[in-house]
Amino acid sequence: QPGTRRHLRACIVRCAGRAARPAKENGIDDLCQDILKKWNLREVDGHTDEPPVRVGMDEKLAKIMEEQAQCVVTVKTRSKEEENLKSAILAQYAQVSDGEVTDSDQEELETSGGISTKNTNAEEVFKAEREKRERDKEEAQRKREKDKEDRAKQKSKDDERKEKEKKRTQKGERRR
Structure with a gap:
């Protein structure tokens, strides 16, 4: 062999x-x-x-895991003040609204001294989109009316042309 x-x-x-x-x-x-x-x-x-002794896959994985376990993760210590600031920021972002104000939100606004954190930009965008839709509807309606008028004009022109053609042929028949 x-x-x-x-x-x-x-x-x-x-x-x-x-x-x-x-x-x-x-x-x-x-x-x-x-x-x-x-x-x-x-x-x-x-x-x-x-053949030379080969290290098995399990042994390789075990060795890698041991090396990773030996890595020390440094824990970052924060002061009480930093923790309070972080929790305040997270609480602020946790209450982000989609523009709707519920009864409980209204009560919070009234009790917090009238400071409004309502998202006015979303309302403005919503109003702008609604106005754009209305303008588009009106424009589409005007276009439909104009197309209807154009079809009526075209039909009347066709009728006039046919009448003229009819008169001309009748005139030609009389001459014969």
Whole structure:
């Protein structure tokens, strides 16, 4: 079988047999001698053909996890004042409105001294969109009326043209 010790030895013996022949083409002699030297050194050192021990995937993952566990996370300490500021900001953003005012919101506005945090921009945008829709409706209505008038004018022009054609043909028939 390829890759076994016996197979490798057979290949080297064949190579050595070629080396004994007088074929010195392309440096085959030197190559075979080099292989034989390395093979002999390997056998002297006591190497075996066993594949090197490979680390399993589980062991690799365990090693990586250990390294990550050793990383120290620094905890940022905040003063009481910073914590209060953060909670106030979060509370402010938690009460963001979509422009609708409920009874409870109205009561909060009245009890907070009349300071309004109502989103007026949303109302303005809503009004602008509504006005645009109304303008578009009116414009579409005017266009429909104009198209209707244009069709009526075209029809009357066609009728007049037909009448003129009819009169002209009648006049031509009378002459005959």
